[in-house]
Amino acid sequence: MRFTKMQGIGNDYVYVNCFEETVADPAAVARFVSDRHFGIGSDGLILIGPSGTADCRMDMYNMDGSRGVMCGNGVRCVGKYAYDHGLVPGDRRSLTVETLAGVKTIEFTVEEENGRFTARLLTVDMGEARLTSELPEPINVDGRDYSFVGISVGNPHAVYFMDSIDDLRLDRIGPSFEMHPRFQPDRVNTEFIQLVDRNHIRMRVWERGSGETWACGTGATASAAAAILMGYTEDEVEVELRGGKLRIRLDRESGHLFMTGPAVEVFRGDIDIPENL
């Protein structure tokens, strides 16, 4: 199976061009390729395929093989892949990607790299955020009291505003937030936010199905929406994550949130998928 390894501020996935390849059991392949010791190493698997309603389609699978509805860092990389690999005409500076959370429109700038034009900075219309909790809602996790803001941007997020986030042992506490009864049966992506000022927040994330990742585009979008809703920030927020920074902007007229960030191709390869996955 030919693949392309790409990352959006450190949130790395294995991408497969399903215009050319067929992946019979994406959940099993996601678990196999994501393994950082016995596979390629990634936060999951993303399939880029044909669409009847957009320039292409994105299907995203977490490290544990569970299917995600939407992936912010992933859809930027899909946009870059589609442009760089000629899935759309070279004079385009925007394209559409079909996802389980609807068709997303991406605008991008193009740079010349090694004599080729390539998309590097991309802005995604992430649509509207939907509040899924009280503002905020109290919760007890492992005997400790917290409060969270529940936000859906197609996929579910629970946003916790903390005094500090660097000392959090997400490897220990993350599963308790993901598996808390309040968020079953779907589980939830959990963001821990430290406010810097009215235009900057810092974020760490424990992702449903992937654990702590170095960035989460939908999580950054949900967190900015929560911070704006709570009155903590202005309508444009820089979100600093472990792997880099994203810019989230709320357009009050449309109610849509726009996420801007980079997308990088790391390497290409070919891997034999075992029969008995």
Ligand SMILES: N[C@H](CCC[C@H](N)C(=O)O)C(=O)O
């Ligand atoms: N890393 C992704 C989020 C994937 C969400 C996935 N963990 C789920 O909802 O199951 C992002 O950049 O938005």
